[in-house]
Amino acid sequence: MSHFLTSPVGKKFIMSITGIFLMLFLIVHLTVNSLLMVGPDAFNSAAHFMTTNSFIMVLEPLLALGFIIHIIYSAYLTMQNQRLRPVHYKKVDRWGSSTWPSRNMFILGGLVLIFLVIHLSNFFWKVKFGDLDTVMVQGTQMHDLYGLVSALFINWWWYDLIYILGALFLALHLSHGFWAAFQSLGWDNDLWRVRLKRIAYVFAVIMGVGFSSIPVYFLITSG
Amino acid sequence: MKVKLKIWRQPNARSKGKFVDYDLDDISPEMSFLEMLDALNTRLIQQGDDPVAYEHDCREGICGSCGLFINGRPHGPEREVATCQLHMRSFRDGDTIVVEPWRAKAFPVIKDLVVDRSAFEKIMDAGGFVSVDTGSAPEANTTPVKKQNAERAFDAGVCIGCGACVAACKNSSASLFVAAKISQLALLPQGKAEAQRRALNMVARMEELGFGSCTSTEACEVECPKSISLDHIARMNREYLRASFSEEKD
Numbered sequence: 001m002s003h004f005l006t007s008p009v010g011k012k013f014i015m016s017i018t019g020i021f022l023m024l025f026l027i028v029h030l031t032v033n034s035l036l037m038v039g040p041d042a043f044n045s046a047a048h049f050m051t052t053n054s055f056i057m058v059l060e061p062l063l064a065l066g067f068i069i070h071i072i073y074s075a076y077l078t079m080q081n082q083r084l085r086p087v088h089y090k091k092v093d094r095w096g097s098s099t100w101p102s103r104n105m106f107i108l109g110g111l112v113l114i115f116l117v118i119h120l121s122n123f124f125w126k127v128k129f130g131d132l133d134t135v136m137v138q139g140t141q142m143h144d145l146y147g148l149v150s151a152l153f154i155n156w157w158w159y160d161l162i163y164i165l166g167a168l169f170l171a172l173h174l175s176h177g178f179w180a181a182f183q184s185l186g187w188d189n190d191l192w193r194v195r196l197k198r199i200a201y202v203f204a205v206i207m208g209v210g211f212s213s214i215p216v217y218f219l220i221t222s223g
Numbered sequence: 224m225k226v227k228l229k230i231w232r233q234p235n236a237r238s239k240g241k242f243v244d245y246d247l248d249d250i251s252p253e254m255s256f257l258e259m260l261d262a263l264n265t266r267l268i269q270q271g272d273d274p275v276a277y278e279h280d281c282r283e284g285i286c287g288s289c290g291l292f293i294n295g296r297p298h299g300p301e302r303e304v305a306t307c308q309l310h311m312r313s314f315r316d317g318d319t320i321v322v323e324p325w326r327a328k329a330f331p332v333i334k335d336l337v338v339d340r341s342a343f344e345k346i347m348d349a350g351g352f353v354s355v356d357t358g359s360a361p362e363a364n365t366t367p368v369k370k371q372n373a374e375r376a377f378d379a380g381v382c383i384g385c386g387a388c389v390a391a392c393k394n395s396s397a398s399l400f401v402a403a404k405i406s407q408l409a410l411l412p413q414g415k416a417e418a419q420r421r422a423l424n425m426v427a428r429m430e431e432l433g434f435g436s437c438t439s440t441e442a443c444e445v446e447c448p449k450s451i452s453l454d455h456i457a458r459m460n461r462e463y464l465r466a467s468f469s470e471e472k473d
Contacts (some may be wrong), residue, residue, distance in 0.1 A: 090321055183460070186463075
Protein backbone atom coordinates (compact mmCIF):
# COMPACT_ATOMS: atom_id res chain seq x y z
CA MET A 1 0.00 0.00 0.00
CA SER A 2 3.04 2.29 0.36
CA HIS A 3 2.85 3.72 -3.17
CA PHE A 4 -0.87 3.26 -3.63
CA LEU A 5 -1.94 6.90 -3.39
CA THR A 6 0.70 8.03 -5.89
CA SER A 7 0.36 5.12 -8.32
CA PRO A 8 -1.56 5.65 -11.60
CA VAL A 9 -4.25 3.16 -10.52
CA GLY A 10 -4.39 4.49 -6.94
CA LYS A 11 -4.86 8.10 -8.04
CA LYS A 12 -7.74 7.11 -10.29
CA PHE A 13 -9.17 5.04 -7.42
CA ILE A 14 -9.32 8.21 -5.30
CA MET A 15 -10.98 10.14 -8.16
CA SER A 16 -13.42 7.30 -8.62
CA ILE A 17 -14.43 6.87 -4.94
CA THR A 18 -14.86 10.62 -4.39
CA GLY A 19 -16.72 10.88 -7.70
CA ILE A 20 -19.17 8.12 -6.75
CA PHE A 21 -19.72 9.79 -3.36
CA LEU A 22 -20.44 13.12 -5.11
CA MET A 23 -22.84 11.36 -7.50
CA LEU A 24 -24.77 9.93 -4.54
CA PHE A 25 -24.98 13.47 -3.18
CA LEU A 26 -26.34 14.68 -6.54
CA ILE A 27 -29.16 12.12 -6.37
CA VAL A 28 -30.17 13.36 -2.89
CA HIS A 29 -29.78 17.00 -3.97
CA LEU A 30 -31.96 16.59 -7.07
CA THR A 31 -34.59 14.67 -5.11
CA VAL A 32 -34.89 17.50 -2.57
CA ASN A 33 -34.78 20.18 -5.29
CA SER A 34 -37.56 18.54 -7.26
CA LEU A 35 -39.85 19.37 -4.29
CA LEU A 36 -39.54 23.02 -5.40
CA MET A 37 -41.99 22.07 -8.14
CA VAL A 38 -44.38 20.50 -5.60
CA GLY A 39 -44.79 23.59 -3.47
CA PRO A 40 -43.28 25.90 -0.81
CA ASP A 41 -44.23 23.79 2.21
CA ALA A 42 -42.88 20.53 0.78
CA PHE A 43 -39.54 22.10 -0.17
CA ASN A 44 -39.15 24.13 3.03
CA SER A 45 -39.86 21.04 5.16
CA ALA A 46 -37.31 18.96 3.21
CA ALA A 47 -34.72 21.76 3.39
CA HIS A 48 -35.38 22.13 7.12
CA PHE A 49 -34.79 18.41 7.58
CA MET A 50 -31.55 18.57 5.56
CA THR A 51 -30.19 21.47 7.61
CA THR A 52 -31.17 20.14 11.05
CA ASN A 53 -30.88 16.34 10.86
CA SER A 54 -27.79 15.24 12.81
CA PHE A 55 -26.85 12.48 10.34
CA ILE A 56 -26.90 14.97 7.46
CA MET A 57 -24.89 17.44 9.58
CA VAL A 58 -22.18 14.80 10.03
CA LEU A 59 -22.21 14.08 6.29
CA GLU A 60 -21.85 17.78 5.37
CA PRO A 61 -18.13 18.16 6.21
CA LEU A 62 -17.51 14.74 4.59
CA LEU A 63 -19.18 16.02 1.44
CA ALA A 64 -16.99 19.12 1.48
CA LEU A 65 -13.96 16.86 1.90
CA GLY A 66 -15.16 14.75 -1.05
CA PHE A 67 -15.33 17.85 -3.23
CA ILE A 68 -11.94 19.11 -2.07
CA ILE A 69 -10.15 15.78 -2.64
CA HIS A 70 -11.83 15.30 -6.05
CA ILE A 71 -10.80 18.82 -7.15
CA ILE A 72 -7.25 18.73 -5.77
CA TYR A 73 -6.53 15.26 -7.16
CA SER A 74 -7.90 16.21 -10.57
CA ALA A 75 -5.60 19.26 -10.70
CA TYR A 76 -2.64 17.14 -9.50
CA LEU A 77 -3.37 14.40 -12.08
CA THR A 78 -3.93 16.83 -14.94
CA MET A 79 -0.73 18.76 -14.25
CA GLN A 80 1.25 15.55 -13.92
CA ASN A 81 -0.19 14.03 -17.10
CA GLN A 82 0.40 17.18 -19.16
CA ARG A 83 4.10 17.16 -18.34
CA LEU A 84 4.44 13.71 -19.89
CA ARG A 85 4.24 15.02 -23.46
CA PRO A 86 6.82 17.83 -23.58
CA VAL A 87 6.69 18.12 -27.41
CA HIS A 88 3.14 18.29 -28.72
CA TYR A 89 1.87 16.90 -31.99
CA LYS A 90 1.54 19.31 -34.91
CA LYS A 91 -1.68 17.65 -36.00
CA VAL A 92 -3.98 15.66 -33.73
CA ASP A 93 -7.23 14.06 -34.84
CA ARG A 94 -9.03 12.58 -31.83
CA TRP A 95 -12.61 12.95 -33.00
CA GLY A 96 -12.81 9.42 -34.34
CA SER A 97 -11.30 7.76 -31.30
CA SER A 98 -12.75 9.42 -28.19
CA THR A 99 -15.58 11.65 -27.04
CA TRP A 100 -15.10 15.35 -26.29
CA PRO A 101 -16.20 15.08 -22.62
CA SER A 102 -13.78 12.19 -22.00
CA ARG A 103 -10.88 14.33 -23.19
CA ASN A 104 -11.99 17.44 -21.35
CA MET A 105 -13.05 16.24 -17.91
CA PHE A 106 -10.79 18.79 -16.20
CA ILE A 107 -12.22 21.71 -18.20
CA LEU A 108 -15.80 20.51 -17.61
CA GLY A 109 -15.01 19.97 -13.93
CA GLY A 110 -13.56 23.51 -13.78
CA LEU A 111 -16.73 24.95 -15.31
CA VAL A 112 -18.82 23.00 -12.77
CA LEU A 113 -16.56 24.38 -10.02
CA ILE A 114 -17.16 27.98 -11.19
CA PHE A 115 -20.87 27.23 -11.13
CA LEU A 116 -20.51 25.68 -7.67
CA VAL A 117 -18.92 28.85 -6.27
CA ILE A 118 -21.80 30.96 -7.64
CA HIS A 119 -24.31 28.39 -6.38
CA LEU A 120 -22.83 28.30 -2.86
CA SER A 121 -22.80 32.11 -2.63
CA ASN A 122 -26.44 32.21 -3.82
CA PHE A 123 -27.83 29.72 -1.32
CA PHE A 124 -25.48 27.88 1.02
CA TRP A 125 -23.77 31.05 2.26
CA LYS A 126 -27.10 32.80 2.85
CA VAL A 127 -28.57 29.80 4.68
CA LYS A 128 -25.52 29.48 6.93
CA PHE A 129 -24.66 33.11 7.55
CA GLY A 130 -27.48 35.23 6.11
CA ASP A 131 -30.60 36.69 7.66
CA LEU A 132 -33.41 34.71 6.04
CA ASP A 133 -37.17 35.16 6.39
CA THR A 134 -38.89 32.44 8.35
CA VAL A 135 -42.16 30.63 7.73
CA MET A 136 -44.37 28.36 9.77
CA VAL A 137 -44.96 24.88 8.31
CA GLN A 138 -47.18 22.51 10.29
CA GLY A 139 -46.32 24.24 13.56
CA THR A 140 -42.54 24.40 12.99
CA GLN A 141 -40.65 27.65 12.47
CA MET A 142 -38.17 27.32 9.58
CA HIS A 143 -36.20 29.32 7.00
CA ASP A 144 -38.14 30.29 3.89
CA LEU A 145 -35.69 28.72 1.44
CA TYR A 146 -38.42 28.40 -1.17
CA GLY A 147 -38.77 32.18 -1.10
CA LEU A 148 -35.01 32.61 -1.54
CA VAL A 149 -34.82 30.21 -4.50
CA SER A 150 -37.95 31.41 -6.26
CA ALA A 151 -36.96 35.08 -5.87
CA LEU A 152 -33.59 34.39 -7.47
CA PHE A 153 -35.00 32.45 -10.41
CA ILE A 154 -37.93 34.77 -11.02
CA ASN A 155 -36.10 38.11 -10.67
CA TRP A 156 -32.75 37.46 -12.33
CA TRP A 157 -32.98 35.77 -15.73
CA TRP A 158 -29.20 35.45 -16.09
CA TYR A 159 -29.13 33.26 -12.99
CA ASP A 160 -31.57 30.94 -14.77
CA LEU A 161 -29.13 30.82 -17.66
CA ILE A 162 -26.16 30.17 -15.32
CA TYR A 163 -28.04 27.32 -13.61
CA ILE A 164 -29.06 25.76 -16.94
CA LEU A 165 -25.46 25.97 -18.18
CA GLY A 166 -24.21 24.54 -14.87
CA ALA A 167 -26.55 21.57 -15.29
CA LEU A 168 -25.36 21.08 -18.88
CA PHE A 169 -21.67 21.08 -17.88
CA LEU A 170 -22.45 18.70 -15.02
CA ALA A 171 -24.32 16.35 -17.38
CA LEU A 172 -21.40 16.29 -19.83
CA HIS A 173 -18.97 15.65 -16.94
CA LEU A 174 -21.15 12.79 -15.69
CA SER A 175 -21.68 11.29 -19.14
CA HIS A 176 -18.05 10.17 -18.99
CA GLY A 177 -17.37 10.33 -15.24
CA PHE A 178 -20.05 7.87 -14.20
CA TRP A 179 -18.76 5.06 -16.41
CA ALA A 180 -15.07 5.95 -15.96
CA ALA A 181 -15.47 5.80 -12.16
CA PHE A 182 -16.46 2.15 -12.36
CA GLN A 183 -13.82 1.39 -14.99
CA SER A 184 -11.17 2.79 -12.59
CA LEU A 185 -12.48 0.46 -9.88
CA GLY A 186 -12.11 -2.46 -12.27
CA TRP A 187 -15.84 -3.09 -12.65
CA ASP A 188 -15.83 -3.51 -16.37
CA ASN A 189 -15.86 -6.33 -18.87
CA ASP A 190 -17.27 -7.04 -22.32
CA LEU A 191 -20.80 -7.10 -20.89
CA TRP A 192 -20.75 -4.45 -18.17
CA ARG A 193 -18.97 -1.80 -20.22
CA VAL A 194 -22.01 -1.41 -22.49
CA ARG A 195 -24.40 -1.49 -19.52
CA LEU A 196 -22.43 1.03 -17.45
CA LYS A 197 -22.12 3.39 -20.40
CA ARG A 198 -25.88 3.27 -20.98
CA ILE A 199 -26.56 3.90 -17.29
CA ALA A 200 -24.04 6.77 -17.43
CA TYR A 201 -25.93 8.48 -20.26
CA VAL A 202 -29.28 7.97 -18.54
CA PHE A 203 -27.84 9.30 -15.25
CA ALA A 204 -26.29 12.31 -17.02
CA VAL A 205 -29.56 13.13 -18.80
CA ILE A 206 -31.60 12.79 -15.57
CA MET A 207 -29.18 15.10 -13.73
CA GLY A 208 -28.91 17.62 -16.58
CA VAL A 209 -32.64 17.79 -17.33
CA GLY A 210 -33.56 17.51 -13.64
CA PHE A 211 -31.43 20.39 -12.39
CA SER A 212 -32.16 22.68 -15.36
CA SER A 213 -35.91 22.03 -15.12
CA ILE A 214 -36.03 24.01 -11.84
CA PRO A 215 -35.07 27.46 -13.25
CA VAL A 216 -37.17 26.65 -16.35
CA TYR A 217 -40.15 25.83 -14.08
CA PHE A 218 -39.86 29.17 -12.27
CA LEU A 219 -39.45 31.06 -15.55
CA ILE A 220 -42.59 29.44 -16.98
CA THR A 221 -44.78 29.67 -13.88
CA SER A 222 -43.84 33.29 -13.15
CA GLY A 223 -45.06 34.17 -16.66
CA MET B 224 -0.82 10.29 -57.36
CA LYS B 225 0.80 13.37 -55.86
CA VAL B 226 1.26 13.96 -52.15
CA LYS B 227 2.86 16.66 -50.05
CA LEU B 228 4.65 15.31 -46.98
CA LYS B 229 5.39 17.28 -43.84
CA ILE B 230 7.92 15.13 -42.03
CA TRP B 231 9.54 15.68 -38.64
CA ARG B 232 13.30 15.83 -39.12
CA GLN B 233 15.59 15.71 -36.10
CA PRO B 234 19.27 14.75 -36.60
CA ASN B 235 19.69 13.26 -33.12
CA ALA B 236 18.20 13.09 -29.63
CA ARG B 237 19.85 16.32 -28.45
CA SER B 238 19.13 18.55 -31.44
CA LYS B 239 15.97 20.52 -32.05
CA GLY B 240 13.80 19.11 -34.79
CA LYS B 241 11.61 20.77 -37.40
CA PHE B 242 9.09 19.85 -40.08
CA VAL B 243 10.43 19.61 -43.63
CA ASP B 244 8.15 19.57 -46.69
CA TYR B 245 8.62 17.06 -49.50
CA ASP B 246 6.59 16.79 -52.70
CA LEU B 247 6.21 13.37 -54.27
CA ASP B 248 4.70 13.06 -57.76
CA ASP B 249 4.96 9.44 -58.82
CA ILE B 250 3.17 7.60 -56.05
CA SER B 251 1.12 4.52 -56.83
CA PRO B 252 -2.05 4.08 -54.74
CA GLU B 253 -1.02 0.42 -54.32
CA MET B 254 2.19 1.36 -52.50
CA SER B 255 2.31 0.83 -48.78
CA PHE B 256 3.05 3.90 -46.68
CA LEU B 257 6.54 2.60 -45.97
CA GLU B 258 7.19 1.95 -49.67
CA MET B 259 6.22 5.57 -50.29
CA LEU B 260 8.79 6.61 -47.65
CA ASP B 261 11.32 4.28 -49.34
CA ALA B 262 10.68 6.12 -52.62
CA LEU B 263 11.30 9.43 -50.87
CA ASN B 264 14.49 8.09 -49.28
CA THR B 265 15.80 6.78 -52.63
CA ARG B 266 15.38 10.28 -54.02
CA LEU B 267 17.03 11.89 -50.97
CA ILE B 268 20.00 9.49 -51.19
CA GLN B 269 20.39 10.17 -54.94
CA GLN B 270 20.40 13.90 -54.15
CA GLY B 271 23.06 13.32 -51.49
CA ASP B 272 20.69 14.24 -48.66
CA ASP B 273 20.19 12.42 -45.38
CA PRO B 274 17.31 9.90 -45.76
CA VAL B 275 14.37 10.00 -43.34
CA ALA B 276 15.00 7.57 -40.47
CA TYR B 277 12.03 5.41 -39.56
CA GLU B 278 11.73 2.03 -37.91
CA HIS B 279 10.46 -1.07 -39.72
CA ASP B 280 11.04 -4.78 -39.74
CA CYS B 281 8.46 -7.42 -40.70
CA ARG B 282 6.21 -5.18 -42.82
CA GLU B 283 3.33 -7.54 -42.17
CA GLY B 284 1.86 -5.96 -39.06
CA ILE B 285 3.21 -8.29 -36.40
CA CYS B 286 6.55 -6.89 -35.20
CA GLY B 287 5.32 -3.55 -33.88
CA SER B 288 8.32 -1.49 -34.96
CA CYS B 289 6.80 0.77 -37.63
CA GLY B 290 4.73 3.17 -35.53
CA LEU B 291 4.26 6.60 -37.11
CA PHE B 292 1.82 9.37 -36.21
CA ILE B 293 0.16 10.11 -39.54
CA ASN B 294 -2.24 13.02 -40.04
CA GLY B 295 -2.99 13.23 -36.35
CA ARG B 296 -3.50 9.51 -35.70
CA PRO B 297 -1.23 6.63 -34.71
CA HIS B 298 -0.70 4.36 -37.75
CA GLY B 299 -2.79 6.73 -39.89
CA PRO B 300 -6.46 6.85 -40.81
CA GLU B 301 -7.34 3.13 -41.12
CA ARG B 302 -8.56 0.92 -38.26
CA GLU B 303 -6.70 -2.20 -37.10
CA VAL B 304 -3.58 -1.74 -39.19
CA ALA B 305 0.02 -0.94 -38.36
CA THR B 306 1.78 1.71 -40.46
CA CYS B 307 3.30 -0.97 -42.73
CA GLN B 308 -0.18 -2.18 -43.69
CA LEU B 309 -1.43 1.30 -44.51
CA HIS B 310 -1.59 1.93 -48.25
CA MET B 311 -1.50 5.13 -50.24
CA ARG B 312 -5.02 4.38 -51.53
CA SER B 313 -6.19 5.56 -48.10
CA PHE B 314 -5.18 9.11 -49.15
CA ARG B 315 -6.41 11.34 -51.92
CA ASP B 316 -4.40 12.76 -54.80
CA GLY B 317 -2.91 16.09 -53.69
CA ASP B 318 -3.23 15.38 -49.95
CA THR B 319 -0.86 16.91 -47.43
CA ILE B 320 0.29 14.20 -45.02
CA VAL B 321 1.83 15.17 -41.69
CA VAL B 322 4.20 12.48 -40.39
CA GLU B 323 5.42 12.70 -36.80
CA PRO B 324 7.14 10.38 -34.35
CA TRP B 325 5.30 9.11 -31.23
CA ARG B 326 5.31 12.02 -28.78
CA ALA B 327 5.83 11.08 -25.13
CA LYS B 328 8.39 11.90 -22.48
CA ALA B 329 8.93 8.16 -22.03
CA PHE B 330 9.56 7.69 -25.79
CA PRO B 331 12.37 10.17 -26.61
CA VAL B 332 13.18 10.74 -30.29
CA ILE B 333 16.43 9.07 -31.39
CA LYS B 334 16.38 10.40 -34.94
CA ASP B 335 13.65 11.78 -37.24
CA LEU B 336 10.70 9.40 -36.80
CA VAL B 337 12.48 6.81 -34.65
CA VAL B 338 11.75 6.84 -30.93
CA ASP B 339 13.33 4.89 -28.10
CA ARG B 340 10.66 2.44 -26.91
CA SER B 341 12.93 0.58 -24.51
CA ALA B 342 10.68 1.81 -21.67
CA PHE B 343 8.30 -1.00 -22.71
CA GLU B 344 11.12 -3.53 -22.24
CA LYS B 345 11.78 -2.10 -18.77
CA ILE B 346 8.11 -2.53 -17.86
CA MET B 347 8.30 -6.14 -19.09
CA ASP B 348 11.40 -6.67 -16.96
CA ALA B 349 9.37 -5.64 -13.91
CA GLY B 350 7.01 -8.61 -14.20
CA GLY B 351 5.90 -9.47 -17.72
CA PHE B 352 6.99 -13.07 -17.39
CA VAL B 353 6.34 -16.33 -15.54
CA SER B 354 9.21 -17.21 -13.23
CA VAL B 355 7.67 -20.15 -11.39
CA ASP B 356 8.69 -23.55 -12.71
CA THR B 357 5.71 -24.87 -14.59
CA GLY B 358 7.51 -28.06 -15.62
CA SER B 359 7.18 -29.77 -18.95
CA ALA B 360 3.92 -29.70 -20.89
CA PRO B 361 1.27 -31.44 -18.75
CA GLU B 362 -1.45 -33.68 -20.02
CA ALA B 363 -3.89 -31.31 -21.71
CA ASN B 364 -6.91 -32.08 -19.53
CA THR B 365 -5.26 -31.84 -16.10
CA THR B 366 -5.45 -28.04 -15.97
CA PRO B 367 -8.79 -26.89 -17.34
CA VAL B 368 -8.83 -23.38 -18.81
CA LYS B 369 -12.19 -21.78 -19.50
CA LYS B 370 -12.54 -21.22 -23.25
CA GLN B 371 -13.59 -17.58 -22.74
CA ASN B 372 -10.49 -16.96 -20.60
CA ALA B 373 -8.25 -18.57 -23.19
CA GLU B 374 -9.78 -16.25 -25.81
CA ARG B 375 -9.45 -13.18 -23.58
CA ALA B 376 -5.83 -14.06 -22.85
CA PHE B 377 -5.25 -14.40 -26.59
CA ASP B 378 -6.95 -11.04 -27.21
CA ALA B 379 -4.43 -9.47 -24.81
CA GLY B 380 -1.56 -11.60 -26.10
CA VAL B 381 -1.76 -10.20 -29.63
CA CYS B 382 -0.21 -6.93 -28.41
CA ILE B 383 2.78 -6.15 -30.63
CA GLY B 384 4.18 -3.46 -28.31
CA CYS B 385 4.10 -0.78 -31.01
CA GLY B 386 3.30 2.05 -28.59
CA ALA B 387 0.26 3.39 -30.48
CA CYS B 388 -1.70 3.35 -27.18
CA VAL B 389 0.84 5.73 -25.61
CA ALA B 390 0.91 7.90 -28.74
CA ALA B 391 -2.89 8.11 -28.86
CA CYS B 392 -3.43 8.77 -25.15
CA LYS B 393 -3.80 12.39 -24.09
CA ASN B 394 -1.94 11.43 -20.89
CA SER B 395 0.79 9.40 -22.64
CA SER B 396 -0.37 6.46 -20.57
CA ALA B 397 0.90 2.95 -21.25
CA SER B 398 -2.12 1.47 -19.46
CA LEU B 399 -3.34 -0.58 -22.44
CA PHE B 400 0.10 -2.11 -23.04
CA VAL B 401 0.67 -2.89 -19.34
CA ALA B 402 -2.90 -4.13 -18.92
CA ALA B 403 -2.56 -6.44 -21.93
CA LYS B 404 0.52 -8.04 -20.40
CA ILE B 405 -0.95 -8.30 -16.89
CA SER B 406 -4.23 -9.62 -18.25
CA GLN B 407 -2.72 -12.17 -20.61
CA LEU B 408 -0.78 -13.80 -17.78
CA ALA B 409 -3.38 -13.36 -15.02
CA LEU B 410 -6.01 -15.20 -17.08
CA LEU B 411 -3.93 -18.36 -17.52
CA PRO B 412 -2.91 -20.91 -14.86
CA GLN B 413 0.84 -20.44 -15.33
CA GLY B 414 0.61 -16.69 -14.71
CA LYS B 415 -1.85 -16.75 -11.80
CA ALA B 416 0.71 -17.51 -9.07
CA GLU B 417 2.48 -14.19 -9.60
CA ALA B 418 -0.50 -12.14 -10.77
CA GLN B 419 -0.69 -9.78 -7.81
CA ARG B 420 3.03 -9.11 -7.49
CA ARG B 421 3.19 -8.61 -11.26
CA ALA B 422 0.38 -6.04 -11.22
CA LEU B 423 2.03 -4.04 -8.43
CA ASN B 424 5.48 -4.10 -10.00
CA MET B 425 4.51 -3.40 -13.60
CA VAL B 426 2.19 -0.51 -12.68
CA ALA B 427 4.89 0.98 -10.42
CA ARG B 428 7.46 0.68 -13.20
CA MET B 429 5.09 2.33 -15.69
CA GLU B 430 4.78 5.31 -13.33
CA GLU B 431 8.55 5.54 -12.77
CA LEU B 432 9.27 5.57 -16.50
CA GLY B 433 7.08 8.62 -17.09
CA PHE B 434 3.82 7.21 -18.45
CA GLY B 435 0.57 8.86 -17.33
CA SER B 436 -2.62 7.55 -15.80
CA CYS B 437 -5.75 6.33 -17.58
CA THR B 438 -8.70 8.71 -18.13
CA SER B 439 -10.64 5.98 -19.99
CA THR B 440 -11.08 8.04 -23.18
CA GLU B 441 -10.88 4.73 -25.11
CA ALA B 442 -8.62 6.31 -27.75
CA CYS B 443 -5.99 3.58 -27.17
CA GLU B 444 -8.43 0.79 -27.99
CA VAL B 445 -9.57 2.52 -31.18
CA GLU B 446 -6.04 3.28 -32.37
CA CYS B 447 -4.52 -0.08 -31.36
CA PRO B 448 -3.66 -2.00 -34.57
CA LYS B 449 -4.78 -5.16 -32.77
CA SER B 450 -7.92 -3.59 -31.20
CA ILE B 451 -6.96 -4.69 -27.71
CA SER B 452 -9.92 -4.05 -25.47
CA LEU B 453 -10.08 -1.49 -22.68
CA ASP B 454 -11.61 -4.29 -20.58
CA HIS B 455 -8.04 -5.41 -19.95
CA ILE B 456 -7.36 -2.07 -18.22
CA ALA B 457 -10.30 -2.81 -15.91
CA ARG B 458 -8.75 -6.22 -15.19
CA MET B 459 -5.40 -4.54 -14.49
CA ASN B 460 -7.16 -2.15 -12.09
CA ARG B 461 -8.87 -5.11 -10.39
CA GLU B 462 -5.60 -7.02 -10.07
CA TYR B 463 -3.78 -3.94 -8.78
CA LEU B 464 -6.47 -2.96 -6.26
CA ARG B 465 -6.83 -6.53 -5.03
CA ALA B 466 -3.05 -6.80 -4.67
CA SER B 467 -2.82 -3.44 -2.87
CA PHE B 468 -5.50 -4.30 -0.33
CA SER B 469 -4.28 -7.82 0.36
CA GLU B 470 -0.54 -7.17 0.29
CA GLU B 471 1.49 -9.00 2.92
CA LYS B 472 5.07 -8.78 4.12
CA ASP B 473 7.49 -10.77 1.96
